[in-house]
Amino acid sequence: MPTFMPDELAQRLGSGLLSFPVTHFTADLAVDEDAYRANIARLGGHAIAGLFAAGGTGEFFSLTPEEIDILVRAAVSSVPTTTPVLAPAGLGTRQAVAMARSAEDAGADGVLLFPPYLTEASPAGLGEYLRSVCESTSLGVVVYNRANAIYPARVLAQIAVSCPNLIGFKDGIGDLEAMTRVHATLGDRLVYIGGLPTAELFAVPYLELGVTTYSSAIFNFLPEFALAFYAAARRRDGATVRRFLDEIVLPYAAIRDRQPGYAVSIVKAGMRLTGHSAGPVRPPLTDLDHDESALLAEIISRASILTQELNPALTSVAGAAL
Numbered sequence: 001m002p003t004f005m006p007d008e009l010a011q012r013l014g015s016g017l018l019s020f021p022v023t024h025f026t027a028d029l030a031v032d033e034d035a036y037r038a039n040i041a042r043l044g045g046h047a048i049a050g051l052f053a054a055g056g057t058g059e060f061f062s063l064t065p066e067e068i069d070i071l072v073r074a075a076v077s078s079v080p081t082t083t084p085v086l087a088p089a090g091l092g093t094r095q096a097v098a099m100a101r102s103a104e105d106a107g108a109d110g111v112l113l114f115p116p117y118l119t120e121a122s123p124a125g126l127g128e129y130l131r132s133v134c135e136s137t138s139l140g141v142v143v144y145n146r147a148n149a150i151y152p153a154r155v156l157a158q159i160a161v162s163c164p165n166l167i168g169f170k171d172g173i174g175d176l177e178a179m180t181r182v183h184a185t186l187g188d189r190l191v192y193i194g195g196l197p198t199a200e201l202f203a204v205p206y207l208e209l210g211v212t213t214y215s216s217a218i219f220n221f222l223p224e225f226a227l228a229f230y231a232a233a234r235r236r237d238g239a240t241v242r243r244f245l246d247e248i249v250l251p252y253a254a255i256r257d258r259q260p261g262y263a264v265s266i267v268k269a270g271m272r273l274t275g276h277s278a279g280p281v282r283p284p285l286t287d288l289d290h291d292e293s294a295l296l297a298e299i300i301s302r303a304s305i306l307t308q309e310l311n312p313a314l315t316s317v318a319g320a321a322l
Contacts, residue, residue: 002109004084006140009050009110010167012084013142013213014191016049017230020057020215022268023071025279031067032279037078039276044079046223049213051079052086052112057217057264060088060114062282065095069102076107086142090114093129097136110140112170115149127155134163141165144195146172153178153185160189170195174202176209183210197263198256200226200249203233204241217263218252221270225303228310240310248303255292255299261285266296273297 004012021043024032044051053075054060054068063071072087079085087103089096089111100111113133121129126149134141143166145151150173160166169186170193171179183192194206194214203214212234219226225248232240256262264281269288271278273296280287288296 002084002104002107002139003081004109004140006110006138006165006167009084009140010191013050013110013168013193016047016213017219017227018193018213018215019043019046019048019051019219020055020217021051021053021075022220022264022271022278023054023058023063025282027279029280029282031063031070033070033074035278036071037074039278040075040078042276043219043223044083046219047227048083048219050084050086050110051075052088052215053108054088055086055112055215056114057215057220057267058088059264059282059285060090062285065099065102068099069106072103072106072108084109086110086112088112088114089133091117093132096129096133100133100137100139100141104137104139108139110142110167111137113141113143115144115147118148120148123152123155126151127159130155130159130166131163134159134166138165140167142168142170142191142193144170144172146170146195150178151182153181156182156190157185160186167191168193170215171206171211172196176205179206179209179211198249198253200229200233201245201253203229204236204238207233207236217267218249218270220267221274221276222300222303225307228307243310244306247306248299251299252296255288255295258292259286262288266292269293269296270300273300 024035026032054071075085085108087108089099168191172195174196192211194211196202199214216226229244256266268278
């Protein structure tokens, strides 16, 4: 049974930084449940507003339904009861409905709906995809606006009227005009989540559009830095944000952009470099090479020093609103 009802979940998610943990694999690419549980407990010890199990950073696209169920159940039982857990759903409509129902059975608090697999669809078709999932569960549903699933404001408004458990809009596109239209149309009806790769790059401009939170992949291996950045952005501390961007986030993004799929691979490399190895990525993704890992190690070292240098208290500010 979920701890958070949909309206409570929306309020909670919008109040702080969100964790999107990696999925731990063994050397032969099997799910390492014990290591995953230990890592979820580690992340849950920080001031986060929600945790998304088996999401994009968790390689949802490479997991079987059985593996997703294992990971969601592991996350639910490994975090504090005050931390909501959201499970993934996606692929086709029937698969997404089945995943949403499994998430509810596993005790998750909500669902993150990924785009349908491969095919493009009309706005009306996407609306029915979203409606079908919302109607299949009592859990709160956050829709992921990205890739081949771009939801117009008018479609979201229609679903929001008939499906009260549609609680959130996660944007992975970065179209500020479209984001403005969605927020202007739905206002406080939804919680708005930044969902671009390395979401810190968009934290400040999105905050002005009502996007009070985002999913931080960097949080996986630099939780203190991620919380400090989030706190500085929420306080509109432009000087600190700019320094974090210039010295840490932009160099990090430069490595991420070297190969397609590195948005996940670089996180697993960071885990390995900080003593929290999560194993390799699954094909078709590829791991960072030696030189790229060395560059990332330098960024990690700078991030740790800079976080303490600017203000050790920053890491606690982000949790004040939770």
